[in-house]
Amino acid sequence: MFGTSIHWTTFFYLLLDIVIVLFAFYQSQKLNRNSLKRYLYLGILFIFYNASGGFLPSNAIPGPIIIQYIITYGVSITLCVYIVYYLYKEYDFVVLAFSSSIRNLAIVAFGGFIALYLIPYLFTTSLNTARLLYTVPISIVAFIFLGIFYKRISHPKNPNLFIVRRNKLSIISVTAIALLPICTVIGDYQWITFTVMNIAFYAISIIEVDRHLFFLENKSKLYEVFLSNKRKIEEINESEVINGNLTRRETEIAVSILSKLSYKSIAEELYIAESTVSKHASNIFKKTGVKNRSEFLKRFLRKNK
Structure with missing residues (x-):
C-alpha cells in the first residue's frame, strides 16, 4: 500500500487508533481528567506500533536491516509490557506475587531479546533463526503468564456485572499479548498480527467506556x-x-x-x-x-x- 510494506488493515488500525487517541485527548482536556494520561500513553504506543510495524522493514531506508527490526521489536516489547503495567495500575490486577513484577517482566522481555535474538543474529546473520530462538521461549513465558492471569480473575466470588465485563475484556487483552510471539513465528502476515494486537487496545477502550458509564450510573x-x-x-x-x-x-x-x-x-x-x-x-x-x-x-x- 502506498508503495510500502504496510497492509491496508494495518493502515486502517493506524487511522482508527489516531482517531480514538485524539478523541480521548479532547475529552481529557474538556473534562480536565488527568486520569486519562495512562490511556493516552497506551494509545500513542499503539499508534507507534502500527506505524513502525506497518512501514518497517523497508529496503528504501539505508543502513543495516537489523536496525529496523530492533525498532519494531523494541516498540512491540514496550507496548506489551505497558499493557500489563496498565492493567496493574488501573485495575490493581496484582497477578504475580512480587512487587517488582512489571520491572522483572520488562527485564525478561528486553533481556531475552538481546540474548535470544540479537546475539544469535550476530553469529548466524539469519533473521529467521533469531526470530525462532526468541519467540518460542517468549511464547511459553507469555502463556504461563496468561494462565496465571486467567486463574487469578476469572472466578468471581461476588459476581458484579461491571467487574465481570472488565475481567473478561482484560483477559482478551492479555491473550492478545500471549498470541503476539506465535503470530510472529507464523510469518509477516500483518492482517493477522496487527488485528490480534489492536483487539487488545479496543478491549481496554471498551473497559474505559464502561467505567465512565458506571460512574454516571x-x-x-x-x-x-x-x-x-x-x-x-x-x-x-x-x-x-x-x-x-x-x-x-x-x-x-x-x-x-x-x-x-x-x-x-x-x-x-x-x-x-x-x-x-x-x-x-x-x-x-x-x-x-x-x-x-x-x-x-x-x-x-x-x-x-
Whole structure:
C-alpha cells in the first residue's frame, strides 16, 4: 500500500487508533481528567506500533536491516509490557506475587531479546533463526503468564456485572499479548498480527467506556462526595461532579463503600488485596475530610437517601 510494506488493515488500525487517541485527548482536556494520561500513553504506543510495524522493514531506508527490526521489536516489547503495567495500575490486577513484577517482566522481555535474538543474529546473520530462538521461549513465558492471569480473575466470588465485563475484556487483552510471539513465528502476515494486537487496545477502550458509564450510573451516590471537594464552586455540572478529586479507582471503591460492602467483599469483588482496598479507602477519607469509614458513611450516605 502506498508503495510500502504496510497492509491496508494495518493502515486502517493506524487511522482508527489516531482517531480514538485524539478523541480521548479532547475529552481529557474538556473534562480536565488527568486520569486519562495512562490511556493516552497506551494509545500513542499503539499508534507507534502500527506505524513502525506497518512501514518497517523497508529496503528504501539505508543502513543495516537489523536496525529496523530492533525498532519494531523494541516498540512491540514496550507496548506489551505497558499493557500489563496498565492493567496493574488501573485495575490493581496484582497477578504475580512480587512487587517488582512489571520491572522483572520488562527485564525478561528486553533481556531475552538481546540474548535470544540479537546475539544469535550476530553469529548466524539469519533473521529467521533469531526470530525462532526468541519467540518460542517468549511464547511459553507469555502463556504461563496468561494462565496465571486467567486463574487469578476469572472466578468471581461476588459476581458484579461491571467487574465481570472488565475481567473478561482484560483477559482478551492479555491473550492478545500471549498470541503476539506465535503470530510472529507464523510469518509477516500483518492482517493477522496487527488485528490480534489492536483487539487488545479496543478491549481496554471498551473497559474505559464502561467505567465512565458506571460512574454516571452511580453519580447520585457520589455527588456529595465530589461536592465536598468543590466547596468553592457554586454551580457544578455533571462532568465536574464525575471527575472530582478522586482517582478512578478510588471512585469505584467509594461506590462500593457507599453500598455498605465490607473491605473483604470489595476486595473479592474487585480481585484485589484487602490491604489495597484499605489503602484506597484511607486516601478517599483524607480527600473528603473524614476520619474513618463510619464517618464517611454518616456524612455522605445520609445525604444520598
